[in-house]
Amino acid sequence: MMASSDVDSRGEALLSDQNPSELDALCPSPPGPSRPQRNYERIGGRAGTSFFQTLIHLLKGNIGTGLLGLPLAVKNAGLVLGPISLLVMGVIAVHCMKLLVTCSHHLSAKRTVNLFLIITQLGFCCVYFVFLSDNVKQVVEAANATTVSCQTNYTNQTQVLVPSFDSRLYMLCFLPAIILLVFIRNLKCLAPFSLGANVAMTASLFLIYYYSLTNIPNPIDLPKVGRAKDYPLFFGTAIFAFEGIGVVLPLENKMHRPQRFTQVLYLGMGIVTFLYISLGTIGYMCFGEHIGGSITLNLPNCWMYQVVKLLYCFGIFITFALQFYVPAEILIPSMVARVSERWETAIDLLLRSVMVIFTCALAILIPELDLVISLVGSVSSSFLALIFPPLLQLIVFYGEGLSLPVKVKNLVISLVGLVGFVTGTYIAIVEIIARNGHKRDETLSTFLVQ
Known part of the structure; x- marks a missing residue:
């Protein structure tokens, strides 16, 4: 078992007991007379993070690959319905984050929360592999065709002079480097790289916004409402974008003044929701029906925007270690405790x-960026972000006289999340099977021609 002094040496430690278990890793309970046997010590206190530091961590936890996939999500929902749906989903997601924080201090059985945290965070890591391979593959394929002039590119097809490897081979190339990265158990050692990743991703987002805003065609002829069968894909991608749900609990627990976390949550998620709606709408307006699984795949083949892709890839590479830290701290300590x-x-x-x-x-x-994002969002993020928090409130505060409107509201939110989970998962799996079948047919046709 990891000693508490070893855990405290990590800037982002999630455990605080002398004998931490996976039950208390991310949902620590406040001390009280009902649990006198526990030597509980809050991670916050004098050494906790400030208001501004917590805000920065919250922003970084929500700005990743999900943001870049939102233009495609808006395409699936429609130019008008998409932004409205993002706003509604943002309000609901933030409300559920607040419920999750509130219930975590009263919940005694925390295995279910940690289970979906593990699934969600590892799902994000899967998406990062696909994102890194797709973007680096495109940069390599376009290297010989890359120019200084950044002309408008309305498709996500690069000019390939020398064909590159399959994207799955790129994943295998990244594998050793990522394994070495997660060997760094002290997150303080990652702090300089994390700062560099923040700067790189911020610069990349600025250039992506600039290109998208300055290249919106006139007139805009895009459907205001998308096809009904594509809306579940929008749901999965949109709920995946709110990927910071996994860091909300440890951030609140580590804050110097946790009573101010609600202010941090509303301010930070307000900024995040604005970024989601604006980039999703602007990106779709710029690239239209040609929008890719990530807006970076639509950028032109000039050196500046190729560097943008690499900078964002660097940011995602470092973020892998941060997202991986959550499931690692839940699963590994209890297993290591069983060995000498x-x-x-x-x-x-x-x-x-x-x-x-x-x-x-x-x-x-599943080497399809848009579909794996939608699948992960539908399967895991919908449970953790929409279905679970309202039900937790009903269970935890059952004997405290919740009003009928609150009960109805919670049931409606959970029902919406459940419908999104079922339909989003089904449509994503169907699309994955269909796309893989299409690729097999293309490969077979190419083989027969040769």
């Missing part, structure tokens, strides 16, 4: 390697 002290480090590193290889294998099975 002599083997603790070896088993720890082995388990980290196995978890990364597992996420890479899943990404290889």
Whole structure:
């Protein structure tokens, strides 16, 4: 078992007990007379994060690959329905984040919360593999055709002079580097790289906004409402974008003045929701029906925007370690506790390697960025962000006289999340099967021609 002094040496430690368990990793309960046997110590206090630091962490936790996939989500919902739906989903998601924080202090059985945190965070890691491989593959393929002039590119097809490897081979190339990255258990060592990643992603987003705003065609002839069968894909991508749900609990727990976390949450998620709606709408208006699974795949083949892709890839590469930290801190300590002290480090590193290889294998099975985002969002994010928090409030505060409107509101939110989960998962799986079948047919046709 990891000693508490070792955990405290990590700037982002999520555990605070002398004998932490996976039950308390992300949902620590406040001390009280009903649990006198526990030597609970809040992670915040004098050494906790400030209001501004918590705000920055919250912004970084929500600005990632999901943001870049929102133009395609708006396409699936429609130019008018998409932004409206994003706003509604943002309001509901923030409300559910607040419920999750509130209920975490009263919940005694926390396995379900941690289970979906693990699924969600590892799902994000799968998406990162696909994102890195797709973008680096495109940069490599376009290297010989890259120019200084940044002319408008309304498709996501690059000029390939020398064909590159399959995207899944790029994932395997990234695998050793990512395994070495997650071997860094002290997140303080990652702090300089994380700062660089923040700067790189901010600069990339600024240039993406600039290009999209300055290249919107006139007139705009795009459907105001998308096809009904594509809306579940919008749901999965949109709820995936609110990927910071997994860091809300540890951020609140680590804050110096946790009573101010509600202000941080509303301010930070207000900024995030504005970015989601604006980039999703502007990106779709710029590239229209040709929008790719990530807006970076639509950028022109000039050096400036190729560098933008690489900068964002660097940011996502570093973010992999931060997202991976959550499931690692839930799963690994309890497993390492079962071996002798002599083997603790070896088993720890082995388990980290196995978890990364597992996420890479899943990404290889579904190497379609838009579909894997929608699938992860529908399966895991919908549970953690929409279905679970309202039900938790009903269970935790059952005996405290919740009003009928609150009960109805919670049931409606959970029902919406459940419908989105079922339909989004079904449509995403159907699309994955259909697209893989189409690729097999193309490969077979090419083989027969040769």
